[in-house]
Amino acid sequence: MTTLLADVGGTNVRFALADVASSSPLLADSIHRYRVADFVNFTDAARQYLVDAAARPTHAVFAFAGPVAGDEVHITNHPWTVVLSRVRSELGLQGLRALNDFAAMSLAVSLLGSDDVENIGAATPIRVGAAAQQTFATVGPGTGLGVGALIVREGHIHTLDTEGGHLSFSPRDDLEIEVLRRLAQRFGRVSNERVLCGAGLVNLHSVLAEIDGVDADTLEPKDITQRATEGSDARCTRAVELFCALLGAVAGDLVLGFGAWDGVYLTGGLTPRLRPWLHGGEFRRRFEDKGRFGARLAGVPTLAVLHNDAGLLGAAARAVLDAGGTLINRPMPDQAA
Numbered sequence: 001m002t003t004l005l006a007d008v009g010g011t012n013v014r015f016a017l018a019d020v021a022s023s024s025p026l027l028a029d030s031i032h033r034y035r036v037a038d039f040v041n042f043t044d045a046a047r048q049y050l051v052d053a054a055a056r057p058t059h060a061v062f063a064f065a066g067p068v069a070g071d072e073v074h075i076t077n078h079p080w081t082v083v084l085s086r087v088r089s090e091l092g093l094q095g096l097r098a099l100n101d102f103a104a105m106s107l108a109v110s111l112l113g114s115d116d117v118e119n120i121g122a123a124t125p126i127r128v129g130a131a132a133q134q135t136f137a138t139v140g141p142g143t144g145l146g147v148g149a150l151i152v153r154e155g156h157i158h159t160l161d162t163e164g165g166h167l168s169f170s171p172r173d174d175l176e177i178e179v180l181r182r183l184a185q186r187f188g189r190v191s192n193e194r195v196l197c198g199a200g201l202v203n204l205h206s207v208l209a210e211i212d213g214v215d216a217d218t219l220e221p222k223d224i225t226q227r228a229t230e231g232s233d234a235r236c237t238r239a240v241e242l243f244c245a246l247l248g249a250v251a252g253d254l255v256l257g258f259g260a261w262d263g264v265y266l267t268g269g270l271t272p273r274l275r276p277w278l279h280g281g282e283f284r285r286r287f288e289d290k291g292r293f294g295a296r297l298a299g300v301p302t303l304a305v306l307h308n309d310a311g312l313l314g315a316a317a318r319a320v321l322d323a324g325g326t327l328i329n330r331p332m333p334d335q336a337a
Contacts (some may be wrong), residue, residue, distance in 0.1 A: 003319040004060040006046065007101060007311030010077025010143035015049035017057065020323040026316040028323040031309055040081055041092045042082045051081055058210050059095040061315040061322070063104035065144060067163065073098060077143050097322055100150030103159040104314030105137045105267050106316065109150050110327040111156060118275065118306040121284045123301040125311040137260035140268030141200070145193040149258045157327050164254065165193040169309065172249060182207050191252050196243065197269060205239040225273045233252045244277040248286035255300055256293060264299040271304050278304060
């Protein structure tokens with residue numbers, strides 16, 4: 001059975017097809033990407049994909065960057081509202097599953113191959129299904145900050161749907177306290193997402209400029225990471241270094257909060273661009289800086305997800321489960337051992 005997949009974010013929507021009987025269910029050559037701003041609504045985007053892909057699937061799994069409850073889904077960082085019953089009718093679907101995008105990201109962990117991840121730090125990665133009880137956290141800075149968890153219990157996989165990116169930002173030192181103070185003047189309450197997403201990186205850069213007493217250049221997140229990579233702008237480098245330190249602190253908090261002792265997967269569009277600082281900066285130190293639990297955090301692996309379409313991979317994993325398949329001990333490309 002071929003299933004229509006969608007990964008709907010605040011900036012882009014990605015579509016693909018899945019073959020749930022295949023050991024690699026996401027059909028890579030079927031992936032298309034569109035900007036959400038180019039369409040009035042989700043259905044129009046889906047119809048365009050079905051024309052472009054020359055496909056007529058009758059079942060679908062859609063992952064949305066926002067809470068999924070009832071018949072309506074509101075995209076957190078875009079004005080689309082998706083009425084699921086209407087979409088199902090308009091697309092002629094017999095079955096439709098909707099899930100939070102980080103539930104999909106969490107499910108993707110079970111299908112990631114060894115080439116899809118990069119280990120950050122010295123802790124040894126643990127294979128999904130290697131033990132009867134496991135808990136993994138996922139955290140991803142992109143348009144927003146997504147947080148989820150993958151739970152293995154007695155041969156079955158479950159996910160936690162969360163809005164953990166909106167937990168309160170907790171500063172650690174004088175600089176971070178000053179960042180919090182200045183962002184609170186702008187936003188009132190300051191969540192982790194205010195500092196750990198594309199716009200969050202811009203916020204950090206502008207606040208560092210304020211602290212330095214200069215006007216910040218008007219930059220996009222990609223400009224900041226590019227200048228930091230080139231070594232051409234010290235303030236951009238400081239912003240990226242601070243970003244990665246804060247990401248490490250939040251990832252460590254998620255281990256404590258979820259009991260995710262089996263590992264943390266770093267996803268999202270920013271993660272691949274941050275790899276030099278994740279390896280060489282403050283990320284792991286802040287990840288392990290958890291007082292009496294520091295020694296235990298040192299043994300928890302952190303992995304950067306390099307798969308370009310992990311949200312679609314997770315939607316394909318959900319389609320496998322919905323078709324009665326399993327994600328435990330499933331034949332697949334080599335996975336991190």
